[in-house]
Amino acid sequence: MKIGYPCINLTLDCRSNHTFRLKNYSKERLESTIEANLNCLQKILEFNKDNKILFFRITSDLIPFASHPILDFEWKKHFKTAFEDLGAFIRKNKMRITMHPGQYTVLNSINEKVYESSLKELFYHVDVLDLINLDYSAKIQIHVGGVYGDKKASMERFINRYFRLDNKIKNRLVIENDDKNYTLSDCLKINEKASIPIIFDVYHHQCNNLGEQIKEAFKRVSDTWKEKDGIPIIHYSSEHPIKKRPSHADTIDLIHFKNFIYLTRDFDFDLMLEIKDKEISALKALEIISNDARFLQN
DNA sequence: TCACGTCAAGCAGAT
DNA sequence: ATCTGCTTGACGTGA
Numbered sequence: 001m002k003i004g005y006p007c008i009n010l011t012l013d014c015r016s017n018h019t020f021r022l023k024n025y026s027k028e029r030l031e032s033t034i035e036a037n038l039n040c041l042q043k044i045l046e047f048n049k050d051n052k053i054l055f056f057r058i059t060s061d062l063i064p065f066a067s068h069p070i071l072d073f074e075w076k077k078h079f080k081t082a083f084e085d086l087g088a089f090i091r092k093n094k095m096r097i098t099m100h101p102g103q104y105t106v107l108n109s110i111n112e113k114v115y116e117s118s119l120k121e122l123f124y125h126v127d128v129l130d131l132i133n134l135d136y137s138a139k140i141q142i143h144v145g146g147v148y149g150d151k152k153a154s155m156e157r158f159i160n161r162y163f164r165l166d167n168k169i170k171n172r173l174v175i176e177n178d179d180k181n182y183t184l185s186d187c188l189k190i191n192e193k194a195s196i197p198i199i200f201d202v203y204h205h206q207c208n209n210l211g212e213q214i215k216e217a218f219k220r221v222s223d224t225w226k227e228k229d230g231i232p233i234i235h236y237s238s239e240h241p242i243k244k245r246p247s248h249a250d251t252i253d254l255i256h257f258k259n260f261i262y263l264t265r266d267f268d269f270d271l272m273l274e275i276k277d278k279e280i281s282a283l284k285a286l287e288i289i290s291n292d293a294r295f296l297q298n
Numbered sequence: 299t300c301a302c303g304t305c306a307a308g309c310a311g312a313t
Numbered sequence: 314a315t316c317t318g319c320t321t322g323a324c325g326t327g328a
Contacts, residue, residue, distance in 0.1 A: 007320060019305085020323090020325090100320065180311080
């Protein structure tokens with residue numbers, strides 16, 4: 001079991017998600033921004049290594065405007081070596097990496113233009129993970145998408161479009177249950193047809209479910225991950241103590257977390273903590289699982 | 299130097 | 314009709 005956090009490290013004084021306004025776009029500005037982002041990413045990974053955090057989500061903002069028509073800079077060629085170095089570091093330290101395209105990536109959109117730009121965005125994410133030279137356990141996770149008043153048709157549209165995807169994307173793409181539209185049960189139905197692995201988000205499930213208990217859910221979800229996909233990925237958060245659902249907690253609730261770890265003791269998985277204080281909570285979680293057999297076997 | 303309106307892009311649900 | 318949340322945070326203009 002590896003513990004991870006998404007995109008941003010709050011302890012370090014650098015960010016790997018620097019961007020700028022489209023109206024200020026220039027090749028030079030893009031190059032210097034990417035360079036700063038890659039440098040910071042390296043620092044974050046070093047921090048993670050030093051703190052035994054072996055799971056991390058790379059921000060989609062790593063390359064600003066990567067799928068935008070304005071882009072006129074060959075960033076893949078230009079930063080080839082930097083990506084190779086990152087890859088060597090990640091593989092040497094047996095880290096797991098994921099990426100999560102934003103809310104504008106909607107594979108099942110009824111708007112053809114949105115569908116096309118979503119494909120571009122998926123290729124961008126694939127390019128990053130391919131340049132870093134990671135195996136297919138490095139996943140790109142998306143939600144199923146929009147409902148458009150007809151969930152059945154929208155799920156079928158997702159499946160049909162999934163089948164037509166380039167293998168480069170299919171090898172890495174996974175779906176995650178969301179807090180409003182597509183439940184675990186919906187994702188499992190899609191998996192039956194498309195064999196796409198499912199990231200189970202425990203907190204989303206709490207917000208949006210058909211009554212499945214955690215253990216039952218873990219069993220079903222684990223079966224969707226094949227050998228080449230790596231062990232299952234689980235997303236964990238708990239609800240904010242004051243704000244109403246679906247607000248994520250500001251920091252980890254240690255009692256809730258201990259209970260979760262105990263409940264899932266029969267399963268092995270990598271755990272992404274979607275909690276606002278990022279690595280602070282990840283470090284607390286690590287301490288709790290430091291004597292767990294699933295952690296020790298890594 | 300700092301505050302605060304705005305940022306490439308979608309969708310659903312609440313106000 | 315407009316706002317909010319989603320990975321919400323970072324940019325950048327104006328004072």
